[in-house]
Amino acid sequence: MTIGKSLPWIRFVLACLMAGLLAGAAEARSVDEVDLSGYWEPVLMEDYQSTYVGPDAVDFTGLPLNAAARARALSYSDGLLDMPERQCMYYGTDYLAIGPFGFRMTPESDPVSGDTVSWRISPWIDRPEARIWMDGRPHPGVDALHTVAGFTTGAWQGHTLTAQTTHLRESPLRRNGVPRSDQASMTIHFSRHGDYLQLTAIITDPIYLTEPLVLSRLYRQNPTAYLKNDMVYPCNSREQSADARGVVPNYLPGKNPLETQFAQRYGLPLTAALGGAQTMYPEYRHALEGVYKRPDKMCDRYCCAWGDARNPDYYNRYVALKCPGLKRSSPEVIDLIGNGATQ
Amino acid sequence: MPVGRQALAVLLSCGLWAAAAQAAPEAHAPRETDKPAVSAPAEPAPGITATRIRDDVYVLAGAGPNVVVQIGPQGAVVVDSGDAAHADQVLAAIRSLTNDPIRYLFDTGADPDHAGGNLVLAQAGRAFGQSLGGPFGSPGIAVIVASEGAAMRLSQGDDSDGWPTHSVSVRSAFYLNNQGVEVIAKPAAHSDADAVVLFRRSDVLVTGEIFDITRFPIIDVDHGGAIQGEIDALNALIELAIPNVPLTWLPGGTLVVPAHGRICQQAELVDYRDMVVIVRDRIKSLKDQGKTLDQVLQSDPTAGYAERYGGKAGNGPSAAFVTAIYKTLSPAAEQKP
Numbered sequence: 001m002t003i004g005k006s007l008p009w010i011r012f013v014l015a016c017l018m019a020g021l022l023a024g025a026a027e028a029r030s031v032d033e034v035d036l037s038g039y040w041e042p043v044l045m046e047d048y049q050s051t052y053v054g055p056d057a058v059d060f061t062g063l064p065l066n067a068a069a070r071a072r073a074l075s076y077s078d079g080l081l082d083m084p085e086r087q088c089m090y091y092g093t094d095y096l097a098i099g100p101f102g103f104r105m106t107p108e109s110d111p112v113s114g115d116t117v118s119w120r121i122s123p124w125i126d127r128p129e130a131r132i133w134m135d136g137r138p139h140p141g142v143d144a145l146h147t148v149a150g151f152t153t154g155a156w157q158g159h160t161l162t163a164q165t166t167h168l169r170e171s172p173l174r175r176n177g178v179p180r181s182d183q184a185s186m187t188i189h190f191s192r193h194g195d196y197l198q199l200t201a202i203i204t205d206p207i208y209l210t211e212p213l214v215l216s217r218l219y220r221q222n223p224t225a226y227l228k229n230d231m232v233y234p235c236n237s238r239e240q241s242a243d244a245r246g247v248v249p250n251y252l253p254g255k256n257p258l259e260t261q262f263a264q265r266y267g268l269p270l271t272a273a274l275g276g277a278q279t280m281y282p283e284y285r286h287a288l289e290g291v292y293k294r295p296d297k298m299c300d301r302y303c304c305a306w307g308d309a310r311n312p313d314y315y316n317r318y319v320a321l322k323c324p325g326l327k328r329s330s331p332e333v334i335d336l337i338g339n340g341a342t343q
Numbered sequence: 344m345p346v347g348r349q350a351l352a353v354l355l356s357c358g359l360w361a362a363a364a365q366a367a368p369e370a371h372a373p374r375e376t377d378k379p380a381v382s383a384p385a386e387p388a389p390g391i392t393a394t395r396i397r398d399d400v401y402v403l404a405g406a407g408p409n410v411v412v413q414i415g416p417q418g419a420v421v422v423d424s425g426d427a428a429h430a431d432q433v434l435a436a437i438r439s440l441t442n443d444p445i446r447y448l449f450d451t452g453a454d455p456d457h458a459g460g461n462l463v464l465a466q467a468g469r470a471f472g473q474s475l476g477g478p479f480g481s482p483g484i485a486v487i488v489a490s491e492g493a494a495m496r497l498s499q500g501d502d503s504d505g506w507p508t509h510s511v512s513v514r515s516a517f518y519l520n521n522q523g524v525e526v527i528a529k530p531a532a533h534s535d536a537d538a539v540v541l542f543r544r545s546d547v548l549v550t551g552e553i554f555d556i557t558r559f560p561i562i563d564v565d566h567g568g569a570i571q572g573e574i575d576a577l578n579a580l581i582e583l584a585i586p587n588v589p590l591t592w593l594p595g596g597t598l599v600v601p602a603h604g605r606i607c608q609q610a611e612l613v614d615y616r617d618m619v620v621i622v623r624d625r626i627k628s629l630k631d632q633g634k635t636l637d638q639v640l641q642s643d644p645t646a647g648y649a650e651r652y653g654g655k656a657g658n659g660p661s662a663a664f665v666t667a668i669y670k671t672l673s674p675a676a677e678q679k680p
Contacts, residue, residue, distance in 0.1 A: 072647030123592035234589035
């Protein structure tokens, strides 16, 4: 065999070895690792009313609450938020799936091995940074601190990053007083599909939920998002309540003046508004047959998103998608969208 | 070698190489900068776990309530001694942390599970100025500090070495191991003997039975405990603890060591205080309507909280909590927030 004739084989062997080296290096890091980095903005489609513009008081629909959670939620008063010691409290990491905002994901690599040590999920003005540890470290023990961020570890399952969060501090499950206890835990699956990121969160809480709550959110990558940096908000509490220090606003059992408001507005029986596992499933519609009274107006608020309708960026980004026929100059635009204030 | 077999061998070797690379990912330990704020617990003595919560502060669990040990160049400062049955293990655990003597022992209350180990720990300690003896020191034993109420109750045992040597009526301050240590009496809360301890530089607040993350507070009515004192004490603890403001998104803030259970922060004190006040408000409303204690118990005033802090409303911790509130509610005119 001449050298000239053997060249293609030498090239093949070298190429194969290079491929093996590269593949080996990649495989050593993770079999199916997907790049999740970048800014992910929410696509406003799911659970819009409870997540974005609301929730209404005593709208507990779709939550697998037990009686204890319901009792606490019915005693909730918005006045709590005025308490100086509560003004700067963040929501927990589960607010990723409960809240309306986007986030930025950034990998942190080991400078020697190149392995991904963690994924950072940027903080927002009301949610702390979450860090998903990928290096196999164990979760802390039972006596360790519980924080709003909790402690999260992750691993790739196929092309999906699955994260487990424990050591969470108590936080609202819904912003109308539905509690989530400090004994809850959460699994989040991050699945990237091109420019879209699907987040599926499964929250279990032995204190307040009868079965896991499954939430999903869709995000779209936006490399030119208006939010390029972590959105942090230094907070200092202030005296802004007429109540004396130490007064805890709450409604006594049976005395919540807003208890029936949501149910009446949407023609629902109160039992539906009060939630429970059965309200999560489509079959529950059958239970409402004959008792559900359709409101006179199909939609009287939030019909075309919510926000400052005068803001062209907001209008083009959200309103035009939901109500394409609605013009910014239309006289009804404020009624259907709002001008930045809750209606 | 035929060309086909040659290529197959190369491909096979490539595949094996890649498989080997996949099977042996590089392991790496957590880096020093990534250490959690609270380190994993170790077991320095049988049945006792020690969790380091600050560079110089440890929490010992397993001897009844949490025992806190702060160590430094002047020796060990201990908050609560645990129950008598575990005193030797607690002492062994402290010895595993430092060979320096126990200088001060602070009692957060007079209950046997908090102060039962006083005698063993004190006798193993040594007060400053020991060599002078007589009125200038307490030879051979550590100084024991407690509230006046606790000092009265604890000064009745056979062996005076376990009695408090320093009582606190309102507040006493010490400068130990290069930091200020405040002992603040909180009368008529869990009982008439409560005190809280604040390590100012370490920023660790030890609450005693006023705050227990594992259950409803136990209000010991027979020993002077009362609901309003409990709420006042919780409000005072909230004022002493500092949350991580203004940089709320970063870890930080005062560490709060409850009587039992895990380490907490100010937010959990706030949640706990709110729970106590809300249950108090419900019971007060019912009592103002003329309801009897049995009727109040049947109305389940701990609804929403019993699953987290106690058993069912009709028995156990919930019933004891409700009963104590009912019995110690002040007349409406005297009610404070």
